[in-house]
Every structure is written in C-alpha cells, then in structure tokens.
Amino acid sequence: MNAPETHRPSLRAAIAHRFSLLDDKADDAEIDRSLRAGVELSGATPWILMLAILIASVGLNTNSTAVIIGAMLVSPLMGPIVGVGYGIGIFDFALIRRSLANLAIAAGISLLTSTLYFMLTPLAEAQSELLARTTPSLWDVLIALAGGLAGIIGQTRREKSNVIPGVAIATALMPPLCTAGYGLANGNWSVFGGAFYLFSINCVFIAFAAVVVIEFLRLPHRKFVDPARERHVKRALLAIVLLTGLPSIFLAARLVDNEVFSSRAREFVRKEFGAAQVHVIETRVTPGMHDIEVTLIGAPLPPAAIKALEARLPASGLQQARLRVHQVQAEDHKEIDVRSLKADILAEIVRNNQQTLQDKDAALAALREQVASQQAWLKQADAVTREFEAQYPQCGNVLFGQAVPAGSAGAATVPVLSAECRRMPKASEVRRINEWLKVRTGSAEVRLVLAAGRTRIVRLADREPAR
Numbered sequence: 001m002n003a004p005e006t007h008r009p010s011l012r013a014a015i016a017h018r019f020s021l022l023d024d025k026a027d028d029a030e031i032d033r034s035l036r037a038g039v040e041l042s043g044a045t046p047w048i049l050m051l052a053i054l055i056a057s058v059g060l061n062t063n064s065t066a067v068i069i070g071a072m073l074v075s076p077l078m079g080p081i082v083g084v085g086y087g088i089g090i091f092d093f094a095l096i097r098r099s100l101a102n103l104a105i106a107a108g109i110s111l112l113t114s115t116l117y118f119m120l121t122p123l124a125e126a127q128s129e130l131l132a133r134t135t136p137s138l139w140d141v142l143i144a145l146a147g148g149l150a151g152i153i154g155q156t157r158r159e160k161s162n163v164i165p166g167v168a169i170a171t172a173l174m175p176p177l178c179t180a181g182y183g184l185a186n187g188n189w190s191v192f193g194g195a196f197y198l199f200s201i202n203c204v205f206i207a208f209a210a211v212v213v214i215e216f217l218r219l220p221h222r223k224f225v226d227p228a229r230e231r232h233v234k235r236a237l238l239a240i241v242l243l244t245g246l247p248s249i250f251l252a253a254r255l256v257d258n259e260v261f262s263s264r265a266r267e268f269v270r271k272e273f274g275a276a277q278v279h280v281i282e283t284r285v286t287p288g289m290h291d292i293e294v295t296l297i298g299a300p301l302p303p304a305a306i307k308a309l310e311a312r313l314p315a316s317g318l319q320q321a322r323l324r325v326h327q328v329q330a331e332d333h334k335e336i337d338v339r340s341l342k343a344d345i346l347a348e349i350v351r352n353n354q355q356t357l358q359d360k361d362a363a364l365a366a367l368r369e370q371v372a373s374q375q376a377w378l379k380q381a382d383a384v385t386r387e388f389e390a391q392y393p394q395c396g397n398v399l400f401g402q403a404v405p406a407g408s409a410g411a412a413t414v415p416v417l418s419a420e421c422r423r424m425p426k427a428s429e430v431r432r433i434n435e436w437l438k439v440r441t442g443s444a445e446v447r448l449v450l451a452a453g454r455t456r457i458v459r460l461a462d463r464e465p466a467r
Helices: 011-018 028-039 045-062 065-074 078-090 093-120 138-155 163-171 174-186 189-217 227-274 303-311 338-391 427-441
Strands: 278-286 291-298 322-328 395-403 414-421 447-452
Touching: 028 078, 028 093, 028 138, 045 065, 045 093, 045 174, 065 174, 078 093, 078 138, 078 189, 093 174, 138 189, 138 227, 174 189, 189 227, 227 278, 227 291, 303 322, 338 395, 338 414, 338 427, 414 427, 427 447
Parallel strands: 291 322, 414 447
Antiparallel strands: 278 291, 395 414
C-alpha cells in the first residue's frame, strides 16, 4: 500500500505565508473600535499627557535619557495621529476632524505644560538632549515612517504585542514638543521652529504610514460619489507628505556636508600642523561658515608658511574654507620650547602626585597612632580591672572604659570604673579607690560607680580557662 503523497508548498507560497499581514489580522470591527477609541482625549488621558510632558521636560532639562524614555512610554499622543491616518484611509472625514481636533488640543496642552516648566526651572542651559531635537533631517522622516508602519501593523493584529511602546520610543513624539516649549519659554524661535517641525514630521509620516497599511489591508471604507473629489483628496494627501518631507531632505544634505567638512578640516589640521615644530592646543571648526580656527603654541609660523597651508586647503577637499591661525607667544617674544613646556607640565603632575602621596601617608600614620593608643588603653583596662578585683574580692562585674561628660562636645574623655559588690566598701575605702584610680590612669577626673550586687557576681579571673 502506497503512502499518501504530501504536497509541499512552493517557495513563493512559503515566503508569502511567512510575511503575510492578513493571516493574523484582527476583525475589521475590532480594528475600527480600537483605533477610534485611541483618538479620544478625555477623562484621565489629558492628565496622563501633562504628567508625561512634565517627565519628559525634566529628562531633557537634566539630560537624562532614561527619564525621557519613561515619558515616551507614558505618552498618549499616538492615538490621535493614527486616528488621522485611519480616517484618511477609510475616507471618514468626521473621524479626521475629531482626530485633528484632539491632536491640536494635545499639542496645546503639551506646549503649555513644557513652557511653564522651562519658565520656572532654575536650569536654563540647553542640554545635548534638547539640542538634538532642533535639527530634523531625512533620517527623522525614515524613523517616523518606519515607526508608523510598525505601529499600525501592531494595532491591527489579533494578539496585541509590545510594538506600540517601542514605536513611542522610536518616533519620540514627546521630546520635540518639550523642546518647542523650551524655545517658547526662552524666546528662542529657531529652537521652537526646529522642534515643532520635527513633531510635524512625526505626525505626518506616522499618519501616512497608517494610510498605506489601511489601504493594503483593504479595510471597509466609504466610497466617493464623485471620482474627481477622490483624486483631489489623494493629491492633497500626497502634497502634504511631500511638503513636510522635502525640507528634511535639504536639512539632511546640509548635515552630511557639515560632518564631511568637519572631518576633513580636523584631518587637515592633524596632518599639516603635525609636521611643524608647534603644538595645536585648540581647533574650532564652523562648517556653516567654512571656517577653521587653530590656536598654536611654539615657534611662530611665518606668514608665508600660513599662506602655503591655505593654498593646500582645496587639495584636501576644503574648497572655499578660511584658515585662521592664532599663535601664542611668551611675553618676552622669545620662542617657546614645546618640549620644555611638556616637561614642566609633567613635573607639575609629579609634584601633585607626590603631595597626594604625602597627605595619604600622614593620614595613615595618624590612623596607626590611633590604633596603637587604643591597644595601649585596652591593656591598661585589663590591668586596672585585675588590680581592682585583687584588692576587693567582694566586687565583680567590672566595667572599665572612657566616657564623654555632658556638655564637653567630645573634647575630653573621663575614665570610668563601674562594679557590683556583695558588700559595699566603706566611705574611706571609696575615697582610696578614687585616689588609686587617678594615679593609675594619670587623669585628675575619674568616675567611680559602685552598686550592691543582687545578681551573680562575675570576676575577670572566673572567665579565664583553668590552666
């Protein structure tokens, strides 16, 4: 009997099944309900938004990446943006209007909260996390587009995954709004414009990604009675996407040009000035102005040598660059010996290290002295206890130590001997014990505390093992 034949799927069918977006798609009604619910901005959502903006503002103000990421996880801004894309994808203009209104309210709340924070905070300096949100580029467009695609795909699945938090972090909707608030609070309109443009890029391309996925999934949508109006709507959408994305291409090209210019300029300084008998103590490159500023110390370069260096700029890919050289000289106008200067710096470092070692040695000697004094005191305490017990066998439970009198602020300690006695010594004996204790400890101030023992009397000799 022959075994039944099994038909293996073709490679194309296997790949199509592996990457299919339709196999685990949620029901159309569930997708519609979920995306519409995310649009709403009422109840606890505005409060969560304000708190998220506050967290992000603190993170940007203190340059804390972890705090900024936490704020992005809390942020509820994705819902209205995806709602705009969903409304465009199914031609639901009422949903588009409601999503845009909620997005505008959310942006207004975010700007107001961040502006108030940056007006009140004592930390006025713009940190690197803030400045990073002021120069959007083509890479931000790609991030927003990829993040939007991942987000809408994750939201249309039957099993919800952790895609949305990751998209919130990747697209970074909160930090640009907080940075725009910083610009408003400080009257810095270039910062405000750059940050708000980055926020606009994120919104437009996340929504555009939602339109693309909704169209691909063939979700139910309304039909246009007039085909011309449908074409008009699609062209308007395309125009908005292009108008938003084109400036980022220019900014990206400028960013690349600036990075290339800075790299070439620093390589030129390292190569050309490294051979001269000078030391470069500072290099400043301003790509926007094509300016290279170098500060030198050592033997002064003649003007002819500087002119020769300027002539070699085009060969290093630094066309239209301007080289400015500052040369530091001694007050007596003599040449500075760079090697001697380095030797002096090293000698100063050695001297500082030697002083540090001497300070540590002194601290170590003081600690050793304290330990030796403590050990001597322990030996004296043992001897005094034995002598006292030998003179007064009826006494035991002896405690001998040093105490700090009230009001002395620890300036001086007083020897204290405490004991319990089966029979209390006479007054003359107590005076004699006091005098003996003063002589024995070398202190004019001693304290003697004797009490009638009602408990078991233990002596030091009783605790020692029998020999």
